[in-house]
Amino acid sequence: MAGTVEQKLTAQGIVLPEPRAAMANYVGFVRTGNLLFVSGQVCANAEGKLIAKGKLGAGVTTEQGYAAAQGCAVNLLAQIKAALGDLDKVVRVVRLGGFVNSAPDYFDGPKVLNGASDLMVAAFGDKGRHARTTVGVSSLPSDAAVEVDGVFEVS
Amino acid sequence: MAGTVEQKLTAQGIVLPEPRAAMANYVGFVRTGNLLFVSGQVCANAEGKLIAKGKLGAGVTTEQGYAAAQGCAVNLLAQIKAALGDLDKVVRVVRLGGFVNSAPDYFDGPKVLNGASDLMVAAFGDKGRHARTTVGVSSLPSDAAVEVDGVFEVS
């Protein structure tokens, strides 16, 4: 598939939102050498509304969680664009850390996180394949259903 | 503000404790290249007593959590000093990972973690601004209210 990463995303109907501004003494990303560390992104859409709110296994379905994780990934891309100006400067998606707001008996976090992983591969192809850690957590900021952070090798 | 990082901290009444000794086959920090990875620090004070114990949203207030996160950050600085001998060798605070011992309905983890973020900026100024991930967890070692780890670019 030809075209820039952003063109690929646009062709799939994905528009990057403005990256969420820093709310405090932290920032959306820090670059050190060729690594870009991006802050945890909750599943907010371009209007800042949560795509899914509450716990997987207690009101939020795996399908809703998948869409939420995809939204987190879109927000990661928005931060990368703010950092680099151009998503095509991503050399490799190195690692995603996935945190699923989970009831104690919800065990399908990996199916939820696939929403983020699939988007990375849709955007970057094989360079989008990454190491990943998925865990279920007792709560997330603003009761978001999913939060994902990332480490990226960039040029 | 002139002076070393430690002088700035002292002027704010913050004294670095002895870094907590390794309790097992892990250590407080590992340097690889220009990156320093520091182990998760719980909110213990210089005497080793927890600044806040228990769960946010179930006995521990957000204000107490803020103070606890600040304590975690002080412990991170103590590890950095042990690693480098001098806090002024920190080039950038790259990333903080914040884990808040949370009741399932506590959603203000970011306000808690600001205690750590604010201390980093108090110590390092703009170099203290960092990427950050905050999540609520079901339990922490010794029932500490907060645990924070970090990645630092160092010279």
Place this chain on the structure above:
Amino acid sequence: MAGTVEQKLTAQGIVLPEPRAAMANYVGFVRTGNLLFVSGQVCANAEGKLIAKGKLGAGVTTEQGYAAAQGCAVNLLAQIKAALGDLDKVVRVVRLGGFVNSAPDYFDGPKVLNGASDLMVAAFGDKGRHARTTVGVSSLPSDAAVEVDGVFEVS
């Protein structure tokens, strides 16, 4: 102790399993520069059966958790071998991230994670000593008792 890392492991009765295949658009490891990021490994044995299932503090004992964390570490080594072909290319175990499937009142996560830390030192000696973060989480994939990920400096 002479011999390769794998010989040391074999002498201790530890045989590396086949690394678990990627189940989706993520992979077991990504190398960037001299750093190897390995995906979170649950406590499955060589047959893919969980060594311990369920929550620490609610059915799973600390001793069972220790064995589970050791199993996670064995799976990390299997991924490293797949990445590098030879465990002796590990320069340093930089960081382990330990996630313990925990009841809200279980506070001994560090004792569980020692199972992973001890194995790293058994394999690599002093190069196996690492930074570590241990937290208790509300659930893990497949109800695994423990999940561990890692960052390694490699040659």
